Amino acid sequence: MAKRKLTQAEMPVADHAFYGLVWAGTVLTERVDRALSKAHDLPVSWFEVMLWLASSPDPVPASVLGNSTMLSRSQVSRVVDALQSRGLATRTPSARDARSVEVSLTPDGHRLFDEADATRRACLAPVFTDLLDQEDLEALSTVWRKLKANKEG
Template sequence: MTPKAKKLTQADMPEADFAFYGLVWAGTTLTERVDRALTKAHDLPVSWFEVMLWLATSPEPVPASVLGNSTMLSRSQVSRVVDALQGRGLVARTPSARDARSVEVSLTEEGRRVFAEADATRREALAPVFTDLLDAQDLAALGAVWRKLKAVKGKVAAP
């Protein structure tokens, strides 16, 4: 008779391992949930939404290179996403006023409208599994953790 496999619990792992697993699990689970909701409602993958989010929060057009450094996408992925968004009329590329060799990207009016609708969908998808469960103190703690982890990006050599 094969023994029944037991589920690992927090007590079975060192605290740092459990915390890391939790970050990975939460990121994957929440991203998949948002991706499904955005794709179903707006035909907008979460990677496209991420680029639109950065553009929507910027008061002026964003250099394409800055999008590559800001998002969790590679520069080539950002380029493909911007191409797709431009093909749908959601973003515009314009020559940079500061650097003739580069282009800047901004949301079009249609892009702003689609982003607002998609952002409402994202919030609705996250509410029952994230924002409705966490209070202001929880969110502030997560923000503090994220800022600490992000602060060392590029300062610590990859293994």
Template sequence: MTPRTKKLTQAEMPDADYAFYGLVWAGTTLTERVDRALTKAHDLPVSWFEVMLWLAASPEPVPASVLGNSTMLSRSQVSRVVDALQGRGLVTRTPSPRDARSVEVSLTPEGHRLFAEADATRREVLGPVFTDLLEPQDIAALAAVWRKLKAAKGAHPAP
């Protein structure tokens, strides 16, 4: 006789544990979905898109060190991504007018065009499994939670 399998429910887990599980599940599941769609449609891995997202949100060129501090990528990963994006003609690097040791990164016109297409793909993929399921106040609440967690990041270094 085969043992009957049971799936634990949220009700059996403390809220803090389920919140953590949900964060891990959502991050993994949604990132994989977006990565597959962006790679298939635009030959653009999600890590490249993340860098482009920050660049597109900035009206000015962004110092490379700021990209390293803003993204979830390490500084060396940011450098490799910027190299790859530059190789595809999607970003430019220019010497910083404020710091001779630093470079600033910005999207090229082609980078802006591809970002707009990729962002539409991302929104299309996330709609049915994320944004369309949530009310505007849910999205605002999640954004507030992420801001709080990110703001506290430096106060509690990793063990």
């Protein structure tokens, strides 16, 4: 008997939707990681931390980075160490809490982030943003917000 793939119709919709999220996250993350590493010697984990830092007008408490990214606190700490050693980020004592530090991008960090973000967008365009319309993107954003809001559940 010949082996064949299951069709979407043979899989419960919730299972297919979950598999799709896992597949898309894995494939797109690997694609972005390869592009950023090749063009900028920048792993995607570093880019994620830089994205949060670049999005904030003020220095970000290290604990907030740990809660915002998909990385563990120890991974965030190692990434910030690496960014700092490359002159891309700085740590400063918090003015509000003497026990904590705040992290910000340096001018070189902002410059590299802008270049890397352009690379990320170009890398994703043919396989993501060019394929989806505004309604698709808004639906995905809504799904993401609902899942993230209940992440502790």
